[in-house]
Structure formats: C-alpha cells, structure tokens
Amino acid sequence: MTDPQDATEGTETARATAAAPSRRALIGWGGAGLALGAAAAGGAVAMTRTGNDVDPAAAEVGGAVEFHGAHQAGIATPVQDRLHFAAFDVDTDDRAAFVQLLKDWTEAARRMTAGRAVGEGAYGGLAEAPPDDTGEALGLKPSRLTLTIGFGPSLFEKFGLKDKRPAALVDLPQFPGDNLDKNRSGGDLCIQACADDPQVAVHAVRNLARIGFGKVSIRWSQLGFGKTSSTTPDAQTPRNLMGFKDGTRNIAGTETDRLAKFVWVGEKDGPAWMTGGSYLVARRIRMHIETWDRTSLQEQEDVFGRDKGEGAPVGKAKERDEPFLKAMKPDAHVRLAHPDSNNGATILRRGYSFTDGTDGLGRLDAGLFFLAYQRDVRKGFIPVQRNLARMDALNEYIQHVGSAVFAVPPGVRDSGDWWGRTLFSEEA
C-alpha cells in the first residue's frame, strides 16, 4: 500500500512561486468568512509533492511542501534552513483520546505546512474562547515547513502496543564517551519541524503542544539555527560549527535507489505498519569549540580527513572527489564514518547547529544536533557510531550529551488519513 517504489509515480513537482499564500492572506481575526474562502482556495496553490523523488526546485524560499505522500515530508525533502525539534511524553492512558490527538495534530499539521493558521478562522465570532491559532506566524510565508512525527520505544509500553514495536527500533547501547543528560534524551513521541523561517517552525511546535495540552507535554526541545547537511547534491554544502563542510556524501533526496536501500522501510522488512517509514536517531553533540579553535589547522584537517577550505578528501583536489581512505590517518573522522569502514552502513543526515547560551564556565553551549534517518538502526547509526566512539580523533573535541530514537511512520496519504493510522487503526 505504501511501497516506496510506487511513490515516484505519484510525484508531481511544481515550483512554488511568489504567489505562494501568505499566512496573513489566509486567515484573520474579525474576517472569518473571507478567511475561510481563502483557505479553501489554498488547495489549488502550487506545491511540491513529496515521495521518493524530491525536486530541488522545492528549495524556493517561501513555498509550501506537500504534506501528503507515501513517506512523511522532512526526510528526503531538501533540507530547510532552521529546525525546532520537540520530544513529548504522553500523559494520558486513554487510547481513544490519544488517537484523537493524532488526528487533531494531523489536521493542524496539514494546515500549517500549507501556510494556513490552525482552526477554521472563526475567531471574530468567538471572542470569549481562546484563539485556535497562537498567531505569531500570521503574515509569514509557508517557508517550506515540514512536520515529521516519530514514536519512541517508550510509547510501545503504552496503549497495548508492545507487540507492535519494530525490531529495528532498538534502544541505543551506551557508547564509550557518552555523557547523556536524561532531560535531553528519550521521549514517547517527537515532532521535527523544519522551515526556512524559524518563527514558522517554533509556531508549529508550540501549536501542536497547545493542542496536546493535558494529553502530552514537552519533554525536551531543541532549536537548530543552521543546517549542517544537504539532501540536494547541487547545493552548497553547509559548514558545521567546526568550520568544516558536513554531509558532502549525504544521501540526496533524488537518489531513489539509495533511499530505498538505506532509508525507507520496505514491505519485507516489517512490521507492516512501518512500510514506507524510517527510523530517526537524534543526538545532541556538544562541541568544545573553544578548544577546537585553539587547535592548528593541520590538526583540524587531520581530524576530519578533509581540507578545511575546499572540503577535499586528503590528497584530492575537490570536495566531491572520491575519498582515498588509506591516505587519511587511521583515526580520521571521514575515514571511520565512511561506509567502506562500516560494512556499507549508510545513513541520511539532517542535523543542525545549535547555540544554547553558555555553560556557566564562560563557554558557549554549542554544537551539532545530529539527526539521521535509516531503514534499520541496527544497520545504520549503531555500527557507524560504534566505530566512531571507539577511536574517532574528533572525540577529543565533542561529547554526546543527548540521545533519542524514534520509529517514523509512513506518510499521511490523503486528506482522510492521519499520523499513526497504520499503527493504531487495526485495533481501533
């Protein structure tokens, strides 16, 4: 039903133009009738359909990314500039109430990703009620907002879901060097909000939290101010806070074969409810940037196995030249993370740089909020991280301080579908 191989057939890409709807145009307090009409018309707006095949034309600033598809948007979608990520705990044991929340969330996500406000806009007539939308994104463009939901291992302890937990959703082992803060780890659910305008991403998470009041509460959240990976190979490779280009050899949203091989859960993988989904590993990686900044250029380049300016692998001239791993030091990061050093293990990276104030010692609390999607955590992040944790030269300058893993269900197919239906509907 959600065979990833079918998705390309349904792909329609259209350039989101300057005619993309403004949130201001689509909703207004005190102008409910008008707003409703405009919102309905919004369905005709040019959008980018997601699926296996993602067109870099979707990178148009201000446009909307299609919410529906075989896969959730926000994975193979061209990486947006900013992130707001939230992990939630479930506070209710009422299964029906939780399923209703998933439906309500889906409807809100459908509207917000299209650049619309939450609710039907009838604010003018309901002065005595709280507004359906908190309002701070009114007037802002859709900004390529994507909202992606994931289910953590602990969710499967609830609602009689124990037998539904995928084998591929393993608890991560404790890696050498981990220094995990439980207040920045785990979670029954997650929402990944990516957008080119951070206010649009923050607005989306905040409104989902508001809708979930009494049923779920935010366990931890993370703002990412700059993307560190790209899924569009022709785009400029972004730099991480160590100043190096990151994700040069990342899986591109256009590489259908590699996505099917390494990212999307296939029909034969099981469980059936996860077909078309993926698994997400989130790691908060603190960088000791003050130490790094006092390290010589040569040491920095040795640590990565690439030169800092161009990003070329050791001994090569250009960023995208094929790396010759044996020319790098045995503990070089690029060498250890390379599929050839990990029996082919490959993950789709989607991380963001963060800066969260200071640590009380005069240092910035800054680093990489690492996000990686994969078809099976046991064949993706775990073997790669085992190798890195063992001997990566970079370990002297970083520390993993937060960790979570989530099963990311397949996409919402159409306007009648909802997040998590394949997990919950058989028993509902």
Next chain:
Amino acid sequence: MTDPQDATEGTETARATAAAPSRRALIGWGGAGLALGAAAAGGAVAMTRTGNDVDPAAAEVGGAVEFHGAHQAGIATPVQDRLHFAAFDVDTDDRAAFVQLLKDWTEAARRMTAGRAVGEGAYGGLAEAPPDDTGEALGLKPSRLTLTIGFGPSLFEKFGLKDKRPAALVDLPQFPGDNLDKNRSGGDLCIQACADDPQVAVHAVRNLARIGFGKVSIRWSQLGFGKTSSTTPDAQTPRNLMGFKDGTRNIAGTETDRLAKFVWVGEKDGPAWMTGGSYLVARRIRMHIETWDRTSLQEQEDVFGRDKGEGAPVGKAKERDEPFLKAMKPDAHVRLAHPDSNNGATILRRGYSFTDGTDGLGRLDAGLFFLAYQRDVRKGFIPVQRNLARMDALNEYIQHVGSAVFAVPPGVRDSGDWWGRTLFSEEA
C-alpha cells in the same frame, strides 16, 4: 565631533545587490593570494552607510551594512531577522591589554560586517597555527551583519574609569515582579550581533570571544530567532510570541528628529566621550505562553489594547491609526507604555523572540529578549517600566528574568578608529 546632526550629511545609501561578496569568494584556505586580492577589492562593494539616516533599501538580503559612522550600526539600522547577543566579563586588569583587545575586536568586526573572514587569509601557509577564522561563515553572505558594543556599569569599576561613568548609565532599580537570574544579568561588556542569517551572527560572537580568550569570557548569551520590532515604518510589523504585532509606533531609522531627541546622546548631555552614543537596556522576558494560549481572544485584546488580527488600537480600524488611550482598559499594555502615559518617555525597541528549550515542567522556555535604546535610561526605560510593573495587565503572563544595561559608545569613524577610543584614548 560626533554631533548627530552632522551625520546625515555623510549618509550614502546604496542598494546592496546580488553582487554582494560571498564569504566564500573572499577567503580560502590554500588560496591565500587570491583571497587577499578579493578581500581588498571588497572595499568597492556597494554598502549602506549608517548615520542618522537609514534607508530601508538596506533591507536587501545578503548585503553588507557599513560599519563606520557617527553612530554604531545596529541601533537605527533596519532590524535584521536574527540576533546573537553576548555579555562578557573582563578577566584582565591590564589596561593596555584590554585596549589592544578593543582594537583587535574593531578590526575583526570591520571585516566580518563586510562579509570577510577574520585575519588576512594566509591560512594556507600556517598549517601549524590555529586558523584566524573559525570558518563556519565561509560561503555565507554578509547578511546585513551589524556588531554593536556596549559597556556595563561594572566596567567603570575597572581600569580607573570610575569618573567616566555616565550619569545616565544608572543601575536599574528592582521593579515589582522582577525575578532576575544573576547568571542572565549584568556584564562588563556586551556585543549585539544582528544578521539575517543566524549562522553569521553566531560566527561573529564566537570569533570575538575567541579573540578575547584570556582577557574576557562570556557571562551569558542569548539567541533571538525572530525580530519583534521594526525600525522601517513601511515594513510589515512583526509579531511577538503572544501573536500580537509589536513595535507599531517604534522610532524609525529614518526619523532623524526623534532619534536625536530620544536615542542619540547629544553634545550637551555629557560625558563628551558618549556624544553620538546611546544607552541599551536588555531584559529577558519569559512569557507564560501556555497560560496565554488558554486565554480568550477578548482577554488577550483587552490586555494589549489592540485587536489581534489587524493590530488596530481599541475602537480604531487600522494598525497605524492614532490610539485613543481612554478607550482602552486602564491596565492595557499599550495604554501604559504609551509616551502620553509616561511624560513623553520614548524608547527605540529592537527586541527578538527566543525559545530556549523547556523548563523541566513541560513548558517551553520562550519569550521576548527585549532590547531598547535611549538617550538617557532615567528618562527612557525606567519611567516606562515603573508604570508597566505597577499595573500592566500583561504582568500576569510574563516575568522579567534577566536584566542588563550598557553605555553604547559612538560609532567607529574610519579605518583608523576603534571601539571605545573616546573612553580610553585621553588617558591612553
């Protein structure tokens, strides 16, 4: 010498075009000679000169804002989208070393605001030394970066500066309702970095901190993801996290008379070293957004004294209609903050929304990082905040949790000038 009335004469505004230099083009490891040539040519790039008169054309994304001028950029300059603000403590009592740092910082700021890397780019030949620039902004546009320095009251306890402390730089009183965290308050120095790309702002603060290593350390810092005020009256008024338009009647960067009256320190104000400068009040204002979001639209609009959709004052139709204060509730925020309720007190607001994860109780740690510039703190922020703290209906939904005040010296006049020269040079 820095009479603000003269500044308009020196104003040159030019639209920063798509030809604005890319940081990538201007610097490169391993290509030092080329990079130097390009950096030198950067001087000819179209820029926006700051002074009293600021042209909204400077709002062009990607352009550079001129660093030199009678006033520091980043005050009357059209408000950029993102903020990284850092307060520093001074760790040295060596006056000469501190003055040298101010000179080094000035040179770095001059380069970074022009879209260049720190240092002369000769990285290729110095593999054994740490790079002069941390690198994460290479390839990014200047992004209208402005860097603005301020001196806190505690700085005047050092370096024999006691007699130089301006009378207008008072310690703020404790206001009713304040719940200040000393770890988010005060500071000997501050750097306000504003840019349309947050990575450019973060890069700038991080590199200044790096250059200051051993002499200064970051006391606290704050990322602002979205502007909440505009200094360009024709631009769309941004919304704060309460969903209301903020700063509708803010002082515009083009209002030379109001800037001279309310923002710039005049020759007769004294001390002489502050002529052309201003005073900055920074307040971290936590919003109880979860409570706010469960408040009726009517209550929200009563609290502000404006309608939520259009932003019109009570009883008026349009956002920019003149407010009729008596039509508002006596405790309405707009009424109490209005100059007519404060003997004409007027401040230039430049605040940003923040979201710093969660508070451990399932709530977002979100709110407004309030920044306001004024000619005299005693006639600006203090009377307004006294009035608000006393009875503002908004107080039920907000709390001030951080506070700082800084004397912001005049602008760096030319390539031989440096931050703080008017304060330090007479005795140097």
